[in-house]
Amino acid sequence: MLATIIHGERDIRIEERPEPVVIDAGDAVVRVVAACVCGSDLWPYRGVRETHAPHPIGHEFIGVVDSVGEGVSTLSVGDFVISPFTSSDGTCSSCQHGMQSTCDHLAFFGGNDTNGQPLPGAQGEFVRVPYADGTLVVVPSPVDERLIPSFLALSDVMSTGHHAAVCAGVGPDTTVVVVGDGAVGLSGVLAARRLGATRIIAMSRHPQRQALAREFGATDIVEERGREAGKKIRELLGGVLADSVIEAVGTKESMEQAIASVRPGGRLGYVGVPAGGAQLPIQVLFDRNITVSGGMAPARAYIPELLEDVLSGAIDPGRVFDLELPLSEVAEAYAAMDERRAIKVLLRP
Amino acid sequence: MLATIIHGERDIRIEERPEPVVIDAGDAVVRVVAACVCGSDLWPYRGVRETHAPHPIGHEFIGVVDSVGEGVSTLSVGDFVISPFTSSDGTCSSCQHGMQSTCDHLAFFGGNDTNGQPLPGAQGEFVRVPYADGTLVVVPSPVDERLIPSFLALSDVMSTGHHAAVCAGVGPDTTVVVVGDGAVGLSGVLAARRLGATRIIAMSRHPQRQALAREFGATDIVEERGREAGKKIRELLGGVLADSVIEAVGTKESMEQAIASVRPGGRLGYVGVPAGGAQLPIQVLFDRNITVSGGMAPARAYIPELLEDVLSGAIDPGRVFDLELPLSEVAEAYAAMDERRAIKVLLRP
Numbered sequence: 001m002l003a004t005i006i007h008g009e010r011d012i013r014i015e016e017r018p019e020p021v022v023i024d025a026g027d028a029v030v031r032v033v034a035a036c037v038c039g040s041d042l043w044p045y046r047g048v049r050e051t052h053a054p055h056p057i058g059h060e061f062i063g064v065v066d067s068v069g070e071g072v073s074t075l076s077v078g079d080f081v082i083s084p085f086t087s088s089d090g091t092c093s094s095c096q097h098g099m100q101s102t103c104d105h106l107a108f109f110g111g112n113d114t115n116g117q118p119l120p121g122a123q124g125e126f127v128r129v130p131y132a133d134g135t136l137v138v139v140p141s142p143v144d145e146r147l148i149p150s151f152l153a154l155s156d157v158m159s160t161g162h163h164a165a166v167c168a169g170v171g172p173d174t175t176v177v178v179v180g181d182g183a184v185g186l187s188g189v190l191a192a193r194r195l196g197a198t199r200i201i202a203m204s205r206h207p208q209r210q211a212l213a214r215e216f217g218a219t220d221i222v223e224e225r226g227r228e229a230g231k232k233i234r235e236l237l238g239g240v241l242a243d244s245v246i247e248a249v250g251t252k253e254s255m256e257q258a259i260a261s262v263r264p265g266g267r268l269g270y271v272g273v274p275a276g277g278a279q280l281p282i283q284v285l286f287d288r289n290i291t292v293s294g295g296m297a298p299a300r301a302y303i304p305e306l307l308e309d310v311l312s313g314a315i316d317p318g319r320v321f322d323l324e325l326p327l328s329e330v331a332e333a334y335a336a337m338d339e340r341r342a343i344k345v346l347l348r349p
Numbered sequence: 350m351l352a353t354i355i356h357g358e359r360d361i362r363i364e365e366r367p368e369p370v371v372i373d374a375g376d377a378v379v380r381v382v383a384a385c386v387c388g389s390d391l392w393p394y395r396g397v398r399e400t401h402a403p404h405p406i407g408h409e410f411i412g413v414v415d416s417v418g419e420g421v422s423t424l425s426v427g428d429f430v431i432s433p434f435t436s437s438d439g440t441c442s443s444c445q446h447g448m449q450s451t452c453d454h455l456a457f458f459g460g461n462d463t464n465g466q467p468l469p470g471a472q473g474e475f476v477r478v479p480y481a482d483g484t485l486v487v488v489p490s491p492v493d494e495r496l497i498p499s500f501l502a503l504s505d506v507m508s509t510g511h512h513a514a515v516c517a518g519v520g521p522d523t524t525v526v527v528v529g530d531g532a533v534g535l536s537g538v539l540a541a542r543r544l545g546a547t548r549i550i551a552m553s554r555h556p557q558r559q560a561l562a563r564e565f566g567a568t569d570i571v572e573e574r575g576r577e578a579g580k581k582i583r584e585l586l587g588g589v590l591a592d593s594v595i596e597a598v599g600t601k602e603s604m605e606q607a608i609a610s611v612r613p614g615g616r617l618g619y620v621g622v623p624a625g626g627a628q629l630p631i632q633v634l635f636d637r638n639i640t641v642s643g644g645m646a647p648a649r650a651y652i653p654e655l656l657e658d659v660l661s662g663a664i665d666p667g668r669v670f671d672l673e674l675p676l677s678e679v680a681e682a683y684a685a686m687d688e689r690r691a692i693k694v695l696l697r698p
Contacts, residue, residue: 093589099614099638167640240442265448265647273635280629286622286644289448291516292629295638298614 003124004330007054009047012331020128025071028132030063035122035347058123059085059109060155074133080143081136084299085156090134101296125349137303149318150310158317161187163297168244168269172196177261180248181209183320183344188246193217252277270294321346352473353679356403358396361680369477374420377481379412384471384696407472408434408458409504423482429492430485433648434505439483450645474698486652498667499659507666510536512646517593517618521545526610529597530558532669532693537595542566601626619643670695
């Protein structure tokens with residue numbers, strides 16, 4: 001099969017690899033219908049994270065079940081499925097608490113499963129999924145092909161944006177600031193609207209992203225940064241800062257911006273993987289009674305409810321994909337995202 | 350009038366001071382019926398915080414309204430009142446959000462009001478209260494003298510313990526660990542029980558405090574510290590850590606203990622004023638999806654609901670007072686708390 005392999009900085013290749021097979025009884029093999037490139041894939045692409053040896057890459061995909069192990073009970077060959085960006089057993093304490101992203105059997109596609117067996121990356125033709133019952137979510141038939149981008153968005157970015165909004169305590173009538181205009185930040189805008197926020201301020205300087213933010217429900221756009229941004233937010237919200245702030249970047253600067261955007265007693269939800277220097281200044285948080293909540297999204301917990309809204313047409317998270325390419329052009333997909341020519345690229349094997 | 354003045358390390362004196370009078374239209378002067386010594390009063394007492402000049406001290410009191418300014422509308426002379434440990438105007442954005450501890454007109458007893466006028470400390474015969482309408486809570490007549498310790502506990506420790514429990518997300522059927530066996534930690538145990546927690550693990554090595562913790566609703570006591578404590582908590586909770594952890598100390602060690610006691614996806618509520626070295630390790634919090642929430646309690650927001658439960662007999666937070674002394678023996682009150690001979694000392698002018 002064809003699979004995307006990263007060899008090093010800006011060195012993405014499409015290569016022939018052996019097709020995965022069921023190894024454990026709980027495995028499923030899925031034929032990928034659509035995959036995509038994540039902002040976090042750009043870290044090794046840009047060399048921010050070193051690639052020590054060539055390895056398969058990609059962790060977001062949807063597809064059709066091709067084969068299942070004998071221990072799989074909830075899936076059948078031919079099922080159309082959405083995969084969260086990590087595996088989860090569905091039975092451990094974390095899974096029972098709806099926190100599948102800290103599952104005892106968490107594994108990343110493109111890495112190894114918890115038995116040490118390699119897992120294909122999602123940017124390829126087939127993927128082996130461990131703990132398939134606890135991981136995959138079936139899309140009911142008949143599958144509307146036009147919804148493929150939105151199904152795929154649930155795999156990571158929409159679930160992650162939703163997690164940020166939940167962590168930030170977004171609810172009916174809350175005011176929200178979203179720091180970060182990438183696919184996750186934009187999904188956070190959509191999640192905030194879905195959860196009933198009345199004022200949603202997207203921080204962005206990028207015209208296309210501003211437009212999509214507005215389409216997703218942003219009521220206001222703030223282009224300013226730093227102190228000026230805080231001033232602007234107060235101005236927009238009648239003299240106060242936001243009830244809820246979504247931080248969807250992970251840098252020191254974005255975290256500072258997020259903390260400076262939340263009102264005393266408010267909540268900050270962060271899903272940007274903390275990069276070097278991101279900090280939580282305890283004295284500031286204590287003095288202003290700010291709640292900080294976040295981490296890797298338990299996408300598996302959220303997909304069923306978000307899927308309902310995709311199927312009903314209530315949300316259209318697939319709008320984050322503004323470029324579609326065949327899998328064979330995956331290198332161009334990375335380049336387009338790296339150069340910010342595309343918000344997010346959908347790949348078709 | 351008599352008032353407690355701190356002169357320096359271990360130098361607490363009772364002195365004659367001018368009786369306070371109404372200065373601003375919103376002021377009330379309260380004749381103190383009972384006051385007490387707070388764990389945080391021990392910081393200057395022990396010299397951890399330097400006392401640059403002698404000043405009045407104490408911030409927890411209940412009493413009877415002695416006079417009111419012409420702008421006061423909800424209080425009358427003779428009303429029995431509970432004062433939160435800070436003043437609040439009741440009208441600013443923070444107050445409207447129920448976060449009176451970040452009020453625009455926040456002032457500390459023993460310090461200055463927001464006009465720069467000195468406020469008496471609570472450990473004295475009379476206190477001037479700014480923004481009295483927004484600050485004081487009236488206890489309905491007739492006042493049951495036996496409930497005085499519990500009314501007084503609402504001024505700070507019970508409200509603070511409750512804030513920690515709220516911040517930690519304690520609710521029906523949650524499991525809770527309480528780090529800290531001072532009056533606030535013990536109040537946190539009581540607050541957790543009141544909010545419906547089913548398992549409450551108090552960390553304490555002190556027999557009397559363990560006994561009070563059990564009386565307040567602790568189902569288990571853990572004497573271990575560090576890794577051993579984590580092991581013990583898992584053992585007690587069937588292999589997992591706690592849903593909610595209350596941190597009521599504020600040191601580096603207690604914060605580490607608290608973080609190590611909460612399950613992935615759980616919540617940590619902290620009310621211990623962060624002392625040098627207390628940290629929030631963002632990567633650990635992110636990896637385990639731990640929510641961290643806390644700060645100075647908005648006691649004014651909580652007193653009405655807690656007061657109802659005191660009046661009905663549902664809770665008896667005044668049990669934290671295990672020593673009562675006349676105001677004239679305030680120096681002995683500090684010594685008893687400093688030497689851990691008393692959990693908390695009630696003072697009667």
